[in-house]
Amino acid sequence: MVQLRKVHGSENHFFLLDQSTLNQPLTDSELTALAQQVTNPKTGILDGADGILVVNSSDHDNVLGQMRVINADGSEASMCGNGLRTVSRYLAEKHHTNQFKVETLTADLQVSRQNDLAPEVPAFSVEISPVRFKPADFPFANLGDGALIDQPIPAFVPGLNFTAIAVPNPHLISFVDENTMNSDALGELGARLNGANDYFPDGVNVSFAQILGQNQLFVRTYERGVGFTNACGTGMSATSLAFAMTHPNVGQFDQTITVYNPGGMVKTQVHQEGDRYWIDLIGNATQTHLINVDESELHHANVTTETASIQQTTEEAAYQQFVDQLPKVSAIAVKK
Numbered sequence: 001m002v003q004l005r006k007v008h009g010s011e012n013h014f015f016l017l018d019q020s021t022l023n024q025p026l027t028d029s030e031l032t033a034l035a036q037q038v039t040n041p042k043t044g045i046l047d048g049a050d051g052i053l054v055v056n057s058s059d060h061d062n063v064l065g066q067m068r069v070i071n072a073d074g075s076e077a078s079m080c081g082n083g084l085r086t087v088s089r090y091l092a093e094k095h096h097t098n099q100f101k102v103e104t105l106t107a108d109l110q111v112s113r114q115n116d117l118a119p120e121v122p123a124f125s126v127e128i129s130p131v132r133f134k135p136a137d138f139p140f141a142n143l144g145d146g147a148l149i150d151q152p153i154p155a156f157v158p159g160l161n162f163t164a165i166a167v168p169n170p171h172l173i174s175f176v177d178e179n180t181m182n183s184d185a186l187g188e189l190g191a192r193l194n195g196a197n198d199y200f201p202d203g204v205n206v207s208f209a210q211i212l213g214q215n216q217l218f219v220r221t222y223e224r225g226v227g228f229t230n231a232c233g234t235g236m237s238a239t240s241l242a243f244a245m246t247h248p249n250v251g252q253f254d255q256t257i258t259v260y261n262p263g264g265m266v267k268t269q270v271h272q273e274g275d276r277y278w279i280d281l282i283g284n285a286t287q288t289h290l291i292n293v294d295e296s297e298l299h300h301a302n303v304t305t306e307t308a309s310i311q312q313t314t315e316e317a318a319y320q321q322f323v324d325q326l327p328k329v330s331a332i333a334v335k336k
């Protein structure tokens, strides 16, 4: 028997699999098949999830493990901010330490345990970097040769400006009013840019943000490989950076920015040193279920209520109490 975990950051749900506990790590095609099966609410368990977080051993200095991110559709992402917080918690508890690095596809990132957000709501801070702006880094095409910062793109949505930031997974961001936030525009644009299209051949995570006040945002994201999510950690980080770059009167570097999302709230801090940018993302790392399953069911992408035994923790109730005391800033409901 091996143990999977169901985890979330701001209700962005994942199954976490530590491959170092297996007799035989899954091949890439087995990981793709497992992600597609277990995260699908119809074929998987526990109402599915937005992806799987794969923890592997790392041989890098001062690094406790490697994280890979497989989206619900089986594609691999270079980064996941909410996922990295939950992987950090898992590794912190496994190795009894609170400050270390985690290897990701492009960088070893600094993480640290923070004060709990509320009783039984553990929190971690994770570094989001490297930050890139060049078209080749996304990639994107037919949108000019340079960085895309606060540009009108009528072909996307007339009247809206867009900023493209890779952290290093690709994000497209627009600051919108409440009516636009509550309209169909985000779903339509997200679906369009994540199908065959002339602009983002590998797809892109699309976020709409409402400015609520000084260093305060509400962010909703349509994710590549997923669709609408309750929260996207890298999306909220990239949006915070876009906020400080394009609205310096209300969004500030090196200050705490509060970012509400349909699943709760995180804090960010955006930093710049010369031409290097990075973001600290701070939020919950919640573990809702422990799932015991025979290793062979993972290799055969067959994790179901028949093959797995599932134990719920008390952490979701504690998380809901934390969310209930947050200000109600949007009518957009949590995706079930």
Ligand SMILES: N[C@@H](CCC[C@H](N)C(=O)O)C(=O)O
Pocket: 012, 050, 069, 071, 076, 077, 078, 079, 080, 081, 082, 083, 169, 170, 205, 223, 224, 225, 226, 229, 231, 232, 233, 234, 235
């Ligand atoms: N939800 C994640 C991002 C997951 C990856 C994304 N779908 C992509 O393909 O880039 C987050 O919290 O950052």
